[in-house]
Structure formats: C-alpha cells, structure tokens
Amino acid sequence: MFKTMVIIGTLLAMGFSLVSGTKKGVDEVMTIEHDGRTRQTIIHLPPEIKDEKLPVVLVFHGLFGNGNYTKNTYGITEVADKEGFISVYPEGTGPLNSVFLSWNSGFCCGYAMENNVDDVSYIYELIVEIINSYPVDETRVYLVGLSNGGMLAYRLVSCYPELFAACAVVSSSPAGGTDENAIVMIDPPDRGVPLIVFHGMKDPIIPFEGGFSSSSEANGMYFPP
Template identity: 40%
Template sequence: MTNFLFNSLVVSLFMLTGCDKSDGPEEKTYRIEGTMQVDGRTRHYLLYLPTGYYDDTSRYALVLGLHGGGGSAVQFDRHYGLTQKANASKFIVVYPEGVRSDGPLGVRTWNAGTCCDYAAENNIDDVKYIRLLIDQLVGRYRIDAKKVYAAGMSNGGMLAYRLACEIPDKIAAIAPVSCSMVASGYSPTRAMPILHIHSAQDTKVPVQGGVGIFGYYFPPVDSGLTVFAMGKPPVVVEDNANYKLTKWGEDMEYYLTTDGGHAWPGAVRNTSWGDPSSTAVNANDLLWAFFQRYSLK
C-alpha cells in the first residue's frame, strides 16, 4: 500500500508539473537560439520576440540584423541596441550568422559578391540561407511576410544589397551601414527602398571607393545607389555640420555623417580598437522610421 501511495503521488506531481510547464514561462520564450540546415551546413541565428508578443494575435514586422565581417549574432545584439529598439517599437528582430572560416580564428563572413573572406572565396550561398530563414520564421511566428526588412553593418550591409538584388520578393526595404555594394551584374526588377548610412571618416570602406579593410577594393557608395535609383537623379536635401542627406526620389536616402567612422551610428563604442560611432544620427531610429513606410505589394 505504501508503494502504491508513493507511486500515485509521483504520478500526480508529474501531471501537475506538466500542466504548469505547458502554460508557464517556458512557452513564452522571447529569446530563441535557432539552427537550420542549408547545403549540408548548420546555420545559426538568434531571434527576439518583443514583449507582449504572446498577448495578442497581430502580425509583426521582421528586421534582419546582419553582422559585419568578424562579428556574430551575439555581437550585433549586445553592441548596437537594435534589440532594445525592437522591443520598444514592437517588431521582431533576427540576427543570422555568417559561416566561420577554416582559419584559427574562425571569423564569420558573408558572401556579398567580391567580399568577404571564406564565405566569398567558397561561394557560400548566403542568399539561399536568408531566403529559407525568412520562410521558416514566417511559418513559425506571427510575421507579416510583406514587412520583412534587412539592415546590415559593413559586410552585412553588403549582403543586404545582394538580397535586394536577388530576393526582392522577400525584402521590402534595406538599410546598409558603413559598406558599399560589391555584388555586380544585377539590374533591379523593382524599385527597392534603401536607407544608406555612412561616415565620411570611414577608412575601412571609403565613401569614394578604394582599397579598404583587409586589402579589399570597395566601389564608391553612390555607384550602388545609382544602380537602384533607376534613372532618378540625386538631390541633396540637407547639408549641415553633422551630416549630408541625399535622396534619389522619395524611396532612397543616403546619410553621410561628418563624425564617427566604420561603426554603427548611435551605438556605444564597444572596443578600444574600434572606430567611434557617429552621434549625428541614430541608425536604429532612422531605419525603423524608414522601414515603416514600406511593405511588399
């Protein structure tokens, strides 16, 4: 009888614990570390759902935060403040990761065209990865598939340009930072809203083009913008001591700051060797205000 009572108690506790677990905090996870298989490789990403996601039935915009060469999902999350912006403004943000090199440092990069490093040299299909990732996230979470955006720093911004070229049916708008377009041979199939942010002090990816970080040649910033302008002329709409704002029509904006360097504007400087961030503009505020104006047809 004693064993019977003991076993009954264990079963009862198990059942109660199971009920609590299914309805408890474990089911309301806002930070998700995910993986998926693409071309035989395990690809990683970090996803954040905004507070309140589980309390309604609405669909949310999705912003992809693409790290720079040598960066990571965690690095972007910790240093640029986009997660805090997503939580405050109620959109979902995902930080995909580039593949690691086979060198001793295992540096992560993206294949954005002629740059960078292992990913480009081995022709890693990062566009395919991002396309499959978007489809998977749209299928699993309440994401509005017409409101998916890509923001990227440096090599990540270069990939954002390539995504705009190759999967414009998935991306409503892009916001490249501190980069230039290194994918070539593309003709836009539709007008792509672009917000580009750069510092005139950036020597790692020079605004006027030239050899920059790790000996790569980078085209001038406005050469890529001209491709997407589809014949619209550039017009300087503001030029002050802090920045110059140039537009191509109403859907392409280029902020060139006078301060900062090769860094995410508005971010806290996270290393002693990294460039200072511009204080003239805040990239997170600008990109979210810009993205909200656009959705896929």
C-alpha cells in the same frame, strides 16, 4: 516602420547601444541545416505578442562579427522590444564556431566568399522558416546590414526584391574587386525597394570616395565611389 528603420540605421552608424527600461523580450535559437552546414540564428521576440502579425527586421553583422554580439551591442534589440517587432540575428560562416565569420556577397569577403557559401539561398530559407514559425506580417520584412553584412543585404534585395519592405545599410558597398579594373557589382533589383544608406566620409575600410581598403581583413579590396 520606416521611422524605426531610420532610428536603427542611425544607431548602427553611431555605434550606439540603447539602455532602456522597457520590458525585455525573449530569445529563441533557430537551427537550419543548409548545404551541409548547421547554421543557427537568434530570434528575439518582443515582450508582448498579441493576436496580430508583426514586422521582422533581419540584422546582418559585419566581417568577423556574430549574431550574439550584434544582438547585444547594436541597440536594435531594445528598439524591437519598445516598438514591438521581431528582430533576427543570423550568422555568417567561418573556419571556427562564431568567430571570424563572414558573408558571401559575390565579391567579398573572407571564408564565405573563398568557400562559395550560398548565403543568399540560406537567408531565403531562413525567412521562409521564420514566416512559418512566427506571427509575421509578410509585407513588413526588413533588412539591416553593417559593412560585409550590408553587402549581403544589397545582394538579397537584388535577388528577392518582392520579399522586402525596405533596407538600411551602414558603411558598405554594392560593388568591389581586386582593383578598379576588376569590379564586381551587384545588379540593381528589378523593382523598387526603399533604401537608406549611412556612410562616414572618412571611412578607411570602405572609402566613401572609393579606393583600396585599409583593412587587412578585407584583403586590400578596391571599392568604387
């Protein structure tokens, strides 16, 4: 499964979507009421589910992304169908339905942070519901996050390291702030969780060597090296 995580991380880093002849799985939508909000998640099931427990990969979109776009463009759905795991595409929150969505990592970003949305407890509740609803191998729950979604992945690993087998993060950071003297850093987990990180050295949005983001969407945040 770690090999699959490397493939997934590489696909995200390349912005690549697979075109495959593999038999397609099916999508289901899970709806959870959390903190007064109705939140929906796309659950993609592989084409063949035998009498066995399956790995689960939760995939977090970047700032202003959404679950449907993530499912259809990141290439992970095709890998899930081929390798036989459940892929999950949660959505952040925003001022409008399925647009301008963000995750609250504790230091970034957008609507979710400004409105103190408790994404950590929501994702925990989502995972519990998925485990109760599908044939899940609880020892093989994985996280994948892009940009703002990667920040949430870091935070989830920090809060619930016992839940996750591994984590892949692309173009993200575990820390940030309004300037270099006001950095908020996500605490490291109290136990080891395998982590693979991909980051372009010329990334202007979350600079590899640290600095202010060039993206107005990130509100000029500073990210450390």
